[in-house]
Amino acid sequence: MSVESRKVSESIVETVHMVRPNHLNGAGRLFGGILMQWIDEVAALAAKRHAHMNITTVSVDNLRFLKGAYQRDVIVLKGKITYVGRTSMEVKVDTYVEDADGERILINNAFFTMVALDSNDKPAEVPRLLLETEEDRHDFEKAKLRREMRLLRKEEGF
Structure with a gap:
């Protein structure tokens, strides 16, 4: 049984991408599926930093495209x-557009539930x-x- 603790600050992950032509949808904006992939990768890395083991994505809540x-x-x-629960972790991922001066404008936020996995x-x-x-x-x-809302939705079959 694990009694170890880790700080929130130990799990922080920050990645940077430049939007390229192959990332665009037909309307000339960043394709949401590409952004979702990037967000999932960040969530997985943060969870792995906390758990120090393999993890898997269980659910995504509140994936909100703001801009x-x-x-x-x-x-x-x-x-x-x-x-952090017993085997699960919630990871918050915020996505920003950063301008040339370093100012960041929030364009998306999401909450992922990740579960740690043993060698089996x-x-x-x-x-x-x-x-x-x-x-x-x-x-x-x-x-x-x-978490309470997720459990309620699960109980209700949503």
Whole structure:
């Protein structure tokens, strides 16, 4: 049984992409499926940093497209663990367009549920989450509410 704990800050992942022509949809904007792939990768890396083992995506909540991105835009994705259960973790991923001055405009946010896997691909216990900041505690409380909603939806068959 794991009694180990890890800090939220230890799970933070940030990746940067440039939108290229092959990333565009027919309307000339970043194709949502490409962005979803990038977000899933960031969520997986954050969960792996926390668990120190293989993980798998279980569900995606609140994938919200707030603004479009276009060719040559610089896209920054930032992910971190917000909640830890016994074998599962919630990862928040925010996506930004970054301008030449480094200013970031939020264009997407998402919450992924990831599960840690042992060497037999069975769910494995993960380290507890050490909440160091007020933001960590706030994110954790919000994540508990999202978890309750996920469980309710599952119970209702959604």
